[in-house]
Amino acid sequence: TTVSWRAALLSVAPLLLVSILIVCYEIPKRAGPKGEPRSFDQIGATLTALFGTSSLLFLVNLSNQSNNRFISVFSIAISVLSLITLLIHESRCSNPLFQLKQLRKRSFLVPTGINWIVQLVYGGMIFLNMQYLQLVVGLSAFKAALLVVAATLVWILCSSLSGVLSKTIGSYRLAMLGLITASIGYGLIGFAGVSPNPFVLTVGFILSGSAGIEPAIMVHGVLASYDEDQRSFGASLNAMVMRYGLSTGIALSGLVLSTNLSSMMNETLSRMGESMKLNATGSIGGAFRVAESLPENERNTLISSAKLAFVDGYRDFYVLAIALYMVAFFILLLQSRGGRRWTSYIGSQFSKLSPFR
Structure with missing residues (x-):
């Protein structure tokens, strides 16, 4: 066919718009731990979708930077900004889309x-x-x-x-x-x-x-x-x-x-x-x-x-x-258990050889 692989990948963009509309208008209110109404984090969902699509757009255009330099720079900038904004928003949101404490597990x-x-x-x-x-x-x-x-x-x-x-x-x-x-x-x-x-x-x-x-x-x-x-x-x-x-x-x-x-x-x-x-x-x-x-x-x-x-x-x-x-x-x-014992043993051996012991 005459459709390039880049065009085939970008053809899913309308699905993103439909997904955003579903998130905004169709997803019901979530109930809190005590049954109280709790709104859906639409800003977090939008920023997540923006980060995903912009980072993929950057990868898609890497193979032909000479003709798509502006798109490459623009997409990576949007990707980084949306990720930073998402992390800041989630840390301050009362009902976050994603609890950042999960990243410590x-x-x-x-x-x-x-x-x-x-x-x-x-x-x-x-x-x-x-x-x-x-x-x-x-x-x-x-x-x-x-x-x-x-x-x-x-x-x-x-x-x-x-x-x-x-x-x-x-x-x-x-x-x-x-x-x-x-x-x-x-x-x-x-x-x-x-x-x-x-x-x-x-x-x-x-x-x-x-x-x-x-x-x-x-x-x-x-x-x-x-x-x-x-x-x-x-x-x-x-x-x-x-x-x-x-x-x-x-x-x-x-x-x-x-x-x-x-x-x-x-x-x-x-x-x-x-x-x-x-x-x-x-x-x-x-x-x-x-x-x-x-x-x-x-x-x-x-x-x-x-x-x-x-x-x-x-x-x-x-x-x-x-x-x-x-x-x-x-x-x-x-x-694994064996791996933890192995790394613990190696760490103990290195600590014995350390001059700062």
Whole structure:
């Protein structure tokens, strides 16, 4: 199609307006602890939405700063100002949207952060996988969908069984196992190349579905950190974090992909006009459309270059995903009983060696 990935992402802006209208006019008054009427924090909700959309707009435009410098500067400025204003407002509001004391609880920060990481990676996978399978590997829509459905089924199965399994082997151990298994799957997918081995690619997609363990376990940990009368809001905030993580993953994967297309295809596009260069480096689909207007030799060269550049960006995204999962793994390791004993032992050994003891 002629719709760029930036336009596709920005097309959800009308939904933001609808959401704001629902918040302002449809959400009923909340009851306080003693049944007294308590108004909804509309200012906090608006500032939160403004921060989310402006930060995503900044990420979307990072890939083409020369033509969108004003938008990039404006969006990051709005993002920072709205976040600062939100924190100040919430600290002074009598009925805040978010209680800042939650930020002092590791039981809130750890599962929320890990949930955001998992959703970020999942958002990037949604954006990149079908393009890779169909435009690079050359699979039909049906075969590509089978691989994605296999990963989704494993995700659902792992999420459904996580409650039972966590009682058997422990929630932290199960979550760490899910991160390791999914990372192995990401490695098999990300390094598959232009002509992947079908069996290895299938195993990679199946293993990637084990990341479904994380949201199920982390949501329970997040809600447990809230007071009883705040847990319904905690569920809403967790859903918002998940959606923001998905959107960030889509924007970030688009940025990685566009950067690789621009850097690796300069030589191939050196003799083309600026408009053709912009179209060819915006997405792999754009490169294919530009190639259709070229002579056969140049067309094949451009298509090959686009596929190699896409695979390079695809690999970079999955390397980033594995790195983020390893960070999450070590955070969970340090939060576990064994991890706390280990860090306590290391700290005691360092204290013995300290000259200031």
